[in-house]
Amino acid sequence: MAFAAFSHGGGGAKQAAPASKGNGRVALLLLLPGLLYLAIFFIAPLFSLIATSLQTMDISSGFPVYNYGFEVANYVNVVSQYGPQIFRSFFYALIATVAALIISYPLAYFIGVKARRWPLMQGLMLTLVIAPFFISFLLRTFAWKQIFSNESWIVGALQSIGFLTPDQYLVGTPFMVIFGLTYNFIPFMTLPLYTTLERLDVRYLEAGADLYANPRKTFMKVTLPLSMPGIVSGTLLTFIPIAGDYVNASGLFLGSTETSMLGNVVESKFLKSYEYPTASALSVILMGAILLLVTLYVRKSGTDDLL
């Protein structure tokens, strides 16, 4: 997906090898270790998560003990109790994804179409796009927190021009959290957009102009539809991690209690108060919502070969 974009040709590389038939045993031997690994450490945990989310709590001994059960009420409780956090997760993810798309598209277009004549330049610019990946995600986010801290000159300037009142700050606001989420996931948007735009045949654009379409119309009718696969995988690649993120919205980084997302609740329930069923039910809700979204989205846009 996004990263394949960087390894020359990506997922859609030309299929040179006619796959050999027979030799099923070799294929099985090659596949088995990895697939078993995923079955044990990816599939089974998902079922573990569902089982845990349905556990019942017993507090008769003084401290909570969880037993296997079928406590669907856990889900009802979780939704009624953490509705705002669930809503924020998807709402912030939506805004940040759209913002990342708007910021990334012109950049990906410039690198993929305009800079085509200079392949080395293209490569170096792509390196700049993924440069944030090379420095710890937490350090980057921490840097933004410092840049927009209450004592920073930026906040001071915004307060003096009246954009913020003297007792208003940036860190801890939804704006700051969405800003951080957008920043952190921009490379996931730019790379897939670049991969599709890089293959865009500019003769189509010339044809559009020849047929008296203005640049706007050419863009809407030619460029945009042709870059749809990149938009689909880019938006998925940013939306999914953002919806589950808890670093940006955490009070230690760019957020506050007013901005906490689903991930923040899961983190504190799982690792601080040990309310495993609550944390698991929330995770299952997130997973379910995302699976639903991916299925609908991919079916609607018709991009089946995401891998």
Added chain:
Amino acid sequence: MRKFSFGKYALPVYAVLAFTYLLIPIAYTFVFSFNDYRRSNIAWRGFTFDNWTSVCEAQGVCEAFATSVSIGLISTVIATILGTMIAIALVRYRFKFRSAVSLLLFLPMATPELVLGAGLAAQFFNVGAEMGFGTIVIAHVMFCLSFVVVTVKARVASLDPALEEAGRDLYGSPAQVFWKITFPLLLPGIMAAALLAFALSFDDFIITYFNSGPTETFPKFVYTAAAKGLPGEANVIGMSVFFLAIAIVVTVQVRSSLKAKRLAKIK
């Protein structure tokens, strides 16, 4: 008709602005790696090389870094071997349940890290496994695997099967054909996948946090330190890794570009 010149200046200017935006936090981290900080690296207190010359002075930062590197190396080796095997099988063989296998490989990449982390932690908790170094490695191999498959697959798919046929025609045994022809040709793809896996593992925080127990990795160190004060030495480590990674990527790019130029001349 109006001559359209939007792309001429607006786009390059926009690109410069976008790159600046992407690089601001990195520049900030770099500058503050030279800060003569006290307790917490927040306000600028003057220039010093101390953080760079005595990185390990800050409590726990080097230990956390070493743990992250060893976890990264072990997970990378396992994930790369397993992933390369799957990639070869996917491209070279037709088998039943192919689409099910593809789906199984796609799903971990489409699952939020939070769910991967919490799910695995729930599983370890249910079987009573003790969290620590081992559970982190298990988790990292799991989420790196699919990325390795995707990266190596592209390379396998672009491999010319005639080369292997030539090897077989010259009476090479299957093992010889693999190790003398297939493997060296796949090596760039495998190396790219390994680098990617290492980078993913080294920087992972969310999954690690759920499955690490008392083991401290570098991202976990930064997360905990963010509350009580991040030492400038953390910036030094972050920047060193950054420069090393950039150096590797740029070298590879420049070399492949020179090679492409040479090939073009021969033709």
